[in-house]
Amino acid sequence: MLPVPQFQEFIARHALFSTQKKVLAAVSGGKDSVLLAHLLKSSGFDFALAHCNFQLRGQEADRDKTFTSNLAKQLQAPFFLTHFNTADYAAEKHISTQMAARELRYNWFEKICAEENFDVIALAHHQNDAIETVLLNLTRGTGIAGMHGILPKNGRLVRPMLFLSRENIDAICAEEKLDFVEDSSNNSAKYARNKIRLEVVPKLKEINPKLEKTFAQNLERFRQLEQLLEHDLQVLRDAVFIGLKSELRIRISDLQKLHPQQLLTFGLLREFNFSEQVVADLLLSLEKHSGRIFESASHQIILDRTEIIIKARGKESGERTDKFEIKIEENDNVIHFINYSLKILQEKSALIIKNNPMSIAVDAGKLMFPLTVRNWQTGDFFYPLGMQKRQKLSDFFIHQKVPLHQKLQIPVLVNSNQEIVWIAGFRLDDRYKVHSGTKKVVIFELSNT
CATH class of the missing domain: 3.30.465 (Uridine Diphospho-n-acetylenolpyruvylglucosamine Reductase; domain 3)
Known part of the structure; x- marks a missing residue:
């Protein structure tokens, strides 16, 4: 007998979907997905079948396509079919064939959901798939998130058969005389997951014949530990x-x-x-x-x-979002960059501006246009007003206790001869100060916009 009550109870307990929702079932034709389709039908859900032909197994793949199409007709369910050039996609993306197949099918499932208003994508993973996932994660290295195995629900993806083991599914399909097709690649230890299923799990079951039940209990504990950690992390985020x-x-x-x-x-x-x-x-x-x-x-x-x-970071790798380099021509009156405006005023008297770090008067006779306003750069130096020794800007910022992330945003005014004129908002270069011989000044006023 089909385990319809257990199926419905698992769906309700994990809030996977209701009878009002449209379910898209991913069906390969193997016994797991065939049983999923029959359970959806017997439970009265509104569902459709979706099958991918990855064009990797020749006539066997064509057989699977025909079988799943006939299954959809038998169950009187809508049927969606697509073909992928998986090998070409993998080569183009420089990824494994398995990863390529995964990306292609999940992208296609999402496309169907968007176009046909399906609410969830039902996958036929079971308890043994969860065991294999955890063992694979442990082998490759993982944190606590990799210890909980396959979740019953992850966004639109739902797995309503995680209450069943592979042995359960074999027994149900035999008792109900359900037709299915076998994927010959499942019997090859070439892939890491298959190797775990075919060689590792049988050895573990020699130690613990009830491995599936034990793992199901362990995975639930790991899920709860992850929830506890995430709760504590959220409290910590709010605090720090x-x-x-x-x-x-x-x-x-x-x-x-x-x-x-x-x-x-x-x-x-x-x-x-x-x-x-x-x-x-x-x-x-x-x-x-x-x-x-x-x-x-x-x-x-x-x-x-x-x-x-x-x-x-910036949109391109390694690029700062606040990087700027603007030219100032002799006739410019104002320029705008990032979150700043810089006014340039001509003054015929030898005016000296005091106590305003955002405004400075410069000896016009020393300026060579075009000027540049830009970020500081490694190796930049200047002669701080009142000092005869040069100082690196990096050292100046340290002495001024400027945080590193803020110094990346400080405008630096540079003469055409590459000498620094002004660290905007901080200090004029001593070489450009107004003195007794100054005949004309240029005033620079920086403001935030």
Whole structure:
């Protein structure tokens, strides 16, 4: 007898979908997906079958296509079919055939859902698939998220057969005399998952014949541990994150108090795509390397003296979102860049501006146009007003206690001879100050927009 009550109870317990929802069932023709289709039919759900021909197994793939089409007719369910040039896609994307097949089918399933208003995509994974996933994750290395196996629900994807083992499915299909097709590649130990299923799991079942039941209990515990960790991490995020989403900060002292430090720090930074190795390097650098930058594909961490600063990177890898370099011609009156406006005023008297870091008067006779306003660059130096020795801008910013992420945004006014004229908002270069012999000045006024 089909386990319809258990099927419906599992769906209800995990809130996978209701009878009001449209279900798209991924059906390969194997016994797992065939049983899924029959259970959906017997339970009265509104469902359709979707089958992918990856064009990798020749006549066997054509056989599967014909079988699943006939199954849809038998169950009086709508049928969706597509063909993929999987090998070409894998070569184009430089990924494995298995990964290519996965991307192609899930993208296609989502397309059908969008076009035909399906609510969920039902997959025929069972308990043994969950065991194999965990063993594979452990072999390759994983955190707690890789320990919970396959989840009953992940977004639109639902797996309503996780209450069944492979032995259960074999027995039900035999008792109900359900027709199905066999994928010959499942019997090859060429793939890592198959190797675990064919060689590793049988050995483990010699130790524990009730392996599936034991693993089901373990996986539930791991899921609950993950939920507990995520709850604690959210509380921690609320406590330690400072600032807006575009620029978050965490006090170094707060990171140093965490225990276990690496696990919790990785949990805090995981959403910004930082790897465990980068997090480990960051923690080793907390008291040693102020100014160091750590990067992920989407974000960068700037290690300041008392904080770490988390910022989104530019659209292109490694590019800062605040990078700028603007030319100023002699007749320009105002220029706009990033979040700034810079006014340029001509004054015939030797005016000196005091106590206004956002406005400066420069000896016009020393300027050579076009000028440039840009970010600071490694190796930049100038002669701070009142000093006869040159100083690197990096050292100047340190003395001024300017956080690293802020100095990336400070405009630097540069003469045509590449000498720095003004660190906007901070200090004029002594070589360009107004003096007794100055006949004309140029006034620069910086303001935020």
